[in-house]
Amino acid sequence: MNKEIFKIDTKENADSTKNNMIRYINENTGDFLSISIDSIARKVGISVSSVSRFSQKMGFSSFKDLQLYVNEENIKKNQSYTINDGTTIEEIVKNITTYNSYTIKETSDILNNEEINKVTNEIISSKVVLIYGVGSSALAAQELNTNLKKTGINCAYFSDFHSILAILSTLSDDSLVILISSSLKSHEIKFIYDYCYKNKIKNLLITKDTTILEYEPSYKITFKTIDQKERYSSISSKTAQLFIADVIFNSVTNDFVKNKKELIKKTNDLISEWNETK
Structure with a gap:
């Protein structure tokens, strides 16, 4: 730093x-x-x-x-991020606070604003957006999918590999596939990523490590974490992925508000009409 x-x-x-x-x-x-x-x-x-x-x-x-x-x-x-053995409730609370504080601070420092802007435009202009994540990454994938739907984006979330396979073959070059994974080491993630590359389908990787990639993705957003001594759950990776998902959603929302004021007005009028019937 x-x-x-x-x-x-x-x-x-x-x-x-x-x-x-x-x-x-x-x-x-x-x-x-x-x-x-x-x-x-x-x-x-x-x-x-x-x-x-x-x-x-x-x-x-x-x-x-x-x-x-x-x-x-x-x-x-010079704030230190020290992880202790975590044998008491106080130490456990301190460790989790440290994991999350480090992740958000360090990830925000390395975020590429220009890349976020490109991703925002790609999401808005894509005919369909598929979001894939498993394990703890599924939380961020599902959250991003739910929020993007609120802006009218045609998107779908998958945590089951065979389900997304059935959709992949129908995608064209005006689609976007978002892959959320800390390590990118799973065979499923690699298969989807390779398929997108070979078939010229635009893709976004949200990950901690891109050094293992054979070729550059269309877009990538990386995050930082503290390695856990004993990994029962990916504490800081989960936080980083949710943080990035929120950044993307808010960026899309800002563009949505700026360019679709008439649609927002109609939506608000409809909500007001509903409230008056109560």
């Missing part, structure tokens, strides 16, 4: 007072938080008044406010 507090200002000279201060804060955060403004000025090689002006230039009313901000950011960026 990038632990920089501030980014170097590329519009200024590399050795400007501003960039020298930023570099010092990033590389010596502990010192910056523990020593006086006079000591910082000496270490950076500038005057005390220059340190004060830097604080104001960065948007803070005083040097002390700058230190408080740096301290808060330092705590966030």
Whole structure:
């Protein structure tokens, strides 16, 4: 994870007072938080008044406010994700909180907004959307399917391999297949993925690991998890997949609201008419 507090200002000279201060804060955060403004000025090689002006230039009313901000950011960026043995209820709660906190934070950091936008447009323009997931991945697949139906998307969810096989052969190049799997190692997932590739059917992979792929999918969204010591259920993978499913659904919904206001108005009018009959 990038632990920089501030980014170097590329519009200024590399050795400007501003960039020298930023570099010092990033590389010596502990010192910056523990020593006086006079000591910082000496270490950076500038005057005390220059340190004060830097604080104001960065948007803070005083040097002390700058230190408080740096301290808060330092705590966030150096947050540790420690998993204990989990023998008590308190430890179990802490572990599950850690798994989920790590997954959402780290996954949100690596999400590709441009890819999300492309997936959104593909879902909206596709004639049919098939969503496949088994085990814990089935939860995200089912949730995404249920939510997309609310926007009028023609989609279907499958957790049974033989059921989706019967539909695959009917798909054309204006269809989209969404595969949700942490590892992509199951024979069923590989078969569906290979079929889509060979028959030029657009596909989206939501997964943790794409290194085993022989060829690039149409779209891919990856997530991060902490490996569990004892895997009774995939805690963080399940959270990551549901998180991504919600991101996709909300992106589709935003586009739906923006481009289909008349349809939404008719729906709301119909709901109001129903409420008046009660």
